[in-house]
Amino acid sequence: MSLLEVEDLTVVFRQRGRPDVRAVDGVGFTVASGETVGLVGESGCGKSATAMAVMGLLPRRGVRVTGSVAFDGVRLLALPPDRMRALRGRDLAVVFQDPMTSLNPVVPVGVQVAEVLVRHRGLSRGEARKEAADLLRRVGIPDPARRLREYPHQLSGGMRQRALIAAALACRPRLLIADEPTTALDVTIQAQILELLRTLVAESGTALILITHDLGVVAGMCDTVHVMYAGRIVERAHRYDLFARPRHPYTGGLLASVPRLDRPRGTRLRPVQGSPRDTVPWAEGCAFAPRCPNRTGACTERTPELLGAPRALRCFNPLEAEVVPR
Amino acid sequence: MSLAQAEGAAVQEAPGGLGRDAWRRLRRDPVAIAGAALVVAFVAVALLAPWLAPYPPDKPVGQVTPTSIPGPSAEHWFGLDDLGRDEFSRVLWGARWSLVIGVVSLLLGLAGGTLLGLLAGAFGGWVDGAVMRLVDMMLSIPGLLFAIGVAAMLGAGLDAVMIAIAAVNVPVFARLLRGQMLAQSRSDYVLAATAVGVPRRWIVLGHVLPNSLTPVIVQGTLTLATAIVEAAGLAFLGLSGNDPSIPEWGRMLADTQRYLASAPLLAVFPGLAIVFAALGFTLLGESLREALDPKYRR
Amino acid sequence: MAAFVARRLVLLVPILLGLSVLLFLWVRALPGGPVEALLGERATPEAVARVRGLYGLDRPWYEQYLDWIGGVLGGDLGVSSRTQRPVAEELARTFPATVELALTALVFAVGAGVPLGYLAARRHGTWLDHLTVTGSLFGITVPVFFLGYMLKFAFAEKLGLLPTDGRQDPLIDAEHPTGFYVLDGLLTQNMEAFGDALAHLVLPGIALGTIPLAIVVRITRASVLDVLHEDYVRTAEAKGLAPATIRGRHVLRNALLPVVTVVGLQAGLLLGGAVLTETVFAFPGFGKFVADSITARDYAVLQGFILFTAVVFVLVNLLVDVAYGLIDPRVRAA
Numbered sequence: 001m002s003l004l005e006v007e008d009l010t011v012v013f014r015q016r017g018r019p020d021v022r023a024v025d026g027v028g029f030t031v032a033s034g035e036t037v038g039l040v041g042e043s044g045c046g047k048s049a050t051a052m053a054v055m056g057l058l059p060r061r062g063v064r065v066t067g068s069v070a071f072d073g074v075r076l077l078a079l080p081p082d083r084m085r086a087l088r089g090r091d092l093a094v095v096f097q098d099p100m101t102s103l104n105p106v107v108p109v110g111v112q113v114a115e116v117l118v119r120h121r122g123l124s125r126g127e128a129r130k131e132a133a134d135l136l137r138r139v140g141i142p143d144p145a146r147r148l149r150e151y152p153h154q155l156s157g158g159m160r161q162r163a164l165i166a167a168a169l170a171c172r173p174r175l176l177i178a179d180e181p182t183t184a185l186d187v188t189i190q191a192q193i194l195e196l197l198r199t200l201v202a203e204s205g206t207a208l209i210l211i212t213h214d215l216g217v218v219a220g221m222c223d224t225v226h227v228m229y230a231g232r233i234v235e236r237a238h239r240y241d242l243f244a245r246p247r248h249p250y251t252g253g254l255l256a257s258v259p260r261l262d263r264p265r266g267t268r269l270r271p272v273q274g275s276p277r278d279t280v281p282w283a284e285g286c287a288f289a290p291r292c293p294n295r296t297g298a299c300t301e302r303t304p305e306l307l308g309a310p311r312a313l314r315c316f317n318p319l320e321a322e323v324v325p326r
Numbered sequence: 327m328s329l330a331q332a333e334g335a336a337v338q339e340a341p342g343g344l345g346r347d348a349w350r351r352l353r354r355d356p357v358a359i360a361g362a363a364l365v366v367a368f369v370a371v372a373l374l375a376p377w378l379a380p381y382p383p384d385k386p387v388g389q390v391t392p393t394s395i396p397g398p399s400a401e402h403w404f405g406l407d408d409l410g411r412d413e414f415s416r417v418l419w420g421a422r423w424s425l426v427i428g429v430v431s432l433l434l435g436l437a438g439g440t441l442l443g444l445l446a447g448a449f450g451g452w453v454d455g456a457v458m459r460l461v462d463m464m465l466s467i468p469g470l471l472f473a474i475g476v477a478a479m480l481g482a483g484l485d486a487v488m489i490a491i492a493a494v495n496v497p498v499f500a501r502l503l504r505g506q507m508l509a510q511s512r513s514d515y516v517l518a519a520t521a522v523g524v525p526r527r528w529i530v531l532g533h534v535l536p537n538s539l540t541p542v543i544v545q546g547t548l549t550l551a552t553a554i555v556e557a558a559g560l561a562f563l564g565l566s567g568n569d570p571s572i573p574e575w576g577r578m579l580a581d582t583q584r585y586l587a588s589a590p591l592l593a594v595f596p597g598l599a600i601v602f603a604a605l606g607f608t609l610l611g612e613s614l615r616e617a618l619d620p621k622y623r624r
Numbered sequence: 625m626a627a628f629v630a631r632r633l634v635l636l637v638p639i640l641l642g643l644s645v646l647l648f649l650w651v652r653a654l655p656g657g658p659v660e661a662l663l664g665e666r667a668t669p670e671a672v673a674r675v676r677g678l679y680g681l682d683r684p685w686y687e688q689y690l691d692w693i694g695g696v697l698g699g700d701l702g703v704s705s706r707t708q709r710p711v712a713e714e715l716a717r718t719f720p721a722t723v724e725l726a727l728t729a730l731v732f733a734v735g736a737g738v739p740l741g742y743l744a745a746r747r748h749g750t751w752l753d754h755l756t757v758t759g760s761l762f763g764i765t766v767p768v769f770f771l772g773y774m775l776k777f778a779f780a781e782k783l784g785l786l787p788t789d790g791r792q793d794p795l796i797d798a799e800h801p802t803g804f805y806v807l808d809g810l811l812t813q814n815m816e817a818f819g820d821a822l823a824h825l826v827l828p829g830i831a832l833g834t835i836p837l838a839i840v841v842r843i844t845r846a847s848v849l850d851v852l853h854e855d856y857v858r859t860a861e862a863k864g865l866a867p868a869t870i871r872g873r874h875v876l877r878n879a880l881l882p883v884v885t886v887v888g889l890q891a892g893l894l895l896g897g898a899v900l901t902e903t904v905f906a907f908p909g910f911g912k913f914v915a916d917s918i919t920a921r922d923y924a925v926l927q928g929f930i931l932f933t934a935v936v937f938v939l940v941n942l943l944v945d946v947a948y949g950l951i952d953p954r955v956r957a958a
Contacts, residue, residue: 055862085867086864088861088862088863089863089864089865090864093863094862101855101856102855102856103856103859104856104859104877104878105954106878106951106954107873107877111873116863116864119869120864151953153954167859167863168862459639459642463639463642463646466639466640466643466892466938467933467934467937468895469896470897470900471895471896471899471914471930471933474926475647475650475926478921478923478926479650479653551765558769559767559768559900562767562769562903563903564919579773586773586777590777594774597773597774600767600770601767608761608765
């Protein structure tokens with residue numbers, strides 16, 4: 001049995017006076033203990049909503065979540081709020097995108113790390129403080145005793161993300177979700193933070209769901225990669241297979257839009273045409289069809305299924321050969 | 327920024343003053359409709375008081391003694407006041423006084439505030455500093471005490487009340503207008519308009535002023551509400567003069583509150599009239615603010 | 625922090641000096657001037673000239689101003705023409721009552737306003753929220769003196785629950801060492817006087833506190849709504865913290881920052897509103913004294929009281945800024 005089993009997860013945002021929005025539309029995947037899984041797609045494809053649904057962080061009003069999320073055999077969606085709260089921060093943790101806004105500006109950094117320990121491990125404030133200093137040192141913050149007393153505005157962006165990672169990993173969770181953890185950071189810091197995440201989850205045996213739009217991030221870290229489009233998974237593969245032989249035209253497009261050193265100089269980047277707004281409802285065909293170079297008549301008549309295991313694909317006209325530069 | 331982009335920014339980011347969008351939102355907002363209805367009713371009563379009022383507001387129409395003041399009846403809907411006058415007619419006429427006091431004091435305050443604000447904004451430097459210090463000084467006195475001081479200086483009377491309330495609003499409008507002009511002239515869309523070569527005069531007339539006026543319109547509507555309440559307060563304190571025939575709501579309330587035991591309704595009618603008039607302008611002002619200023623939208 | 629306070633205090637000096645000049649000139653501009661106010665309108669020109677000489681009114685205005693401001697700084701605010709007692713003395717006598725009343729109003733406004741505003745924000749869009757918003761608009765609009773009258777009518781006249789007038793039942797034998805009657809009751813261990821003084825504060829406190837209440841509700845609601853959408857609240861939720869911790873440490877601690885500023889601004893509103901409230905409830909404080917001085921044309925009192933109010937208002941807001949700096953580390957650094 002896997003650590004996390006997500007089946008047919010659907011998230012619908014309902015707002016009065018507007019049509020319902022299906023942000024996540026029947027997503028299923030599993031994460032084994034200690035495994036690192038990538039969730040990849042453009043913004044608005046439902047990857048963050050998936051993460052929020054797993055964490056039970058979606059507002060109860062105006063959002064309908066259906067399907068099943070089993071964590072270590074416990075069905076999370078059916079869990080009463082207080083029991084979910086006891087799991088969050090202890091067994092399930094999350095690191096968000098923007099470290100500038102994810103820390104409370106009027107509370108010392110130390111308190112924000114230590115409060116998880118007080119809550120979930122029942123430590124006294126003094127003990128929690130000591131352990132928080134250790135945690136800050138482990139995530140590479142120098143002079144942790146001083147930093148504990150400081151406020152977020154006194155820390156750099158990279159430092160804040162380190163502090164948030166320290167808080168997320170404080171209770172050695174079994175699953176960590178990192179939602180675009182490096183997007184808001186300077187390029188030079190990004191690699192450091194990713195390296196830190198990789199080391200820490202390896203040390204503690206924590207499973208990691210890495211959510212990103214950046215295939216470069218996925219390439220270095222993930223075991224299995226799920227590519228999402230318009231709320232559904234369109235391709236799933238081990239990272240080597242995915243990079244060597246992408247089958248879905250969308251995956252191919254994503255890969256072709258990343259600069260690569262192994263291509264001849266002068267190769268043009270080929271971005272995916274159109275924007276995520278050019279989409280059709282899945283019920284009427286393939287949502288990617290309007291942007292797809294391989295589109296045929298079938299694509300807008302029937303809905304493709306996600307087929308195959310372990311490698312899976314949702315496409316009528318997949319890319320046959322390796323996408324190589326011309 | 328390319329020229330085309332700058333042009334786009336100038337067109338898109340300039341929040342259109344009283345745009346069609348705002349108007350559409352206002353018409354669908356129940357709060358705005360309620361406010362507008364109250365305001366329309368208030369203004370209509372004020373204008374039509376001579377025709378609506380069944381009796382003269384300043385002459386006794388029945389016999390009363392301090393111990394027996396007749397309450398509401400078919401002939402006298404709100405009863406008679408302590409001097410035997412028809413309370414309903416007096417409340418209707420009171421709308422007229424409140425509207426006049428409110429509008430005049432608003433216009434005077436707006437004129438004074440605009441003058442100071444433009445002075446500060448246009449000259450800058452030490453003029454700006456001096457004007458703003460003066461504004462700070464005026465704002466450091468609580469509004470009602472400031473108004474009392476001004477009214478006392480001018481000698482009690484309705485004109486004194488109007489000037490006093492206007493004086494309280496002068497620093498408010500001055501600061502608002504100066505801040506707006508400053509913020510607008512530094513905003514991105516003005517920069518963008520300058521970049522694409524829109525003439526300076528057109529920028530000020532077409533962008534800065536209309537956008538500065540939006541908050542002034544909102545503040546003006548809300549100020550009408552407070553002016554009505556403040557005027558009643560000053561009258562309540564006896565600053566509206568000695569003429570007992572003038573049916574001013576605050577004064578009516580002050581004159582009749584001693585009949586708390588025998589005729590409590592006498593003070594309630596003018597009180598409710600003040601509440602509804604002020605509420606109308608408040609509701610309208612608040613919904614205007616929401617409709618015009620995207621910041622307040624949720 | 626000390627430097628911040630010092631800088632703010634220095635900035636206050638020109639404002640207060642300018643204000644004193646304005647108030648000084650204000651008395652000169654009064655109808656008939658202070659001499660006529662003193663002697664009455666039918667005084668002979670000779671008598672007027674004599675009194676002018678007596679009070680040094682024939683000297684240039686700036687010399688008179690220096691004289692006057694010197695006296696003010698030494699605590700001499702002139703003499704009330706109505707009571708024939710020093711204005712400073714009257715101020716000291718009546719101010720404690722108003723402080724008691726204003727504090728009651730403030731406790732009511734913040735004590736009820738913050739929870740109400742918080743609840744409305746948490747239940748955003750529900751009937752409770754709409755009711756709170758509509759109610760607060762009513763609260764901002766209703767005139768203090770009318771609300772006071774209605775409260776008097778309902779709770780005192782009809783239900784007979786609470787006293788309508790004054791600060792203390794004259795039949796109660798009470799001592800007043802400090803002038804703060806509630807405190808006096810405690811100090812002299814006179815529980816009857818203590819309870820009676822409290823009961824006298826309830827209705828005027830509610831009347832005076834309603835506008836601040838409405839303002840606090842609106843600010844709290846808007847501020848909590850903003851904070852609830854902040855990423856750090858989501859982080860706190862993701863940590864699985866107890867609801868009370870999230871509410872206190874992460875939501876309210878941030879949401880109350882604007883409320884603190886607004887409470888400071890209420891000080892002016894409360895002192896102004898006290899004039900009307902104390903008149904309605906015959907509450908013998910600072911405001912009632914001002915109201916009585918208006919009809920008596922007691923300008924020395926008005927001048928002294930307005931100057932004093934401005935000083936209090938400015939100082940309260942300085943205190944609020946300091947408090948703000950203590951809560952918000954970002955301001956402290958700036």
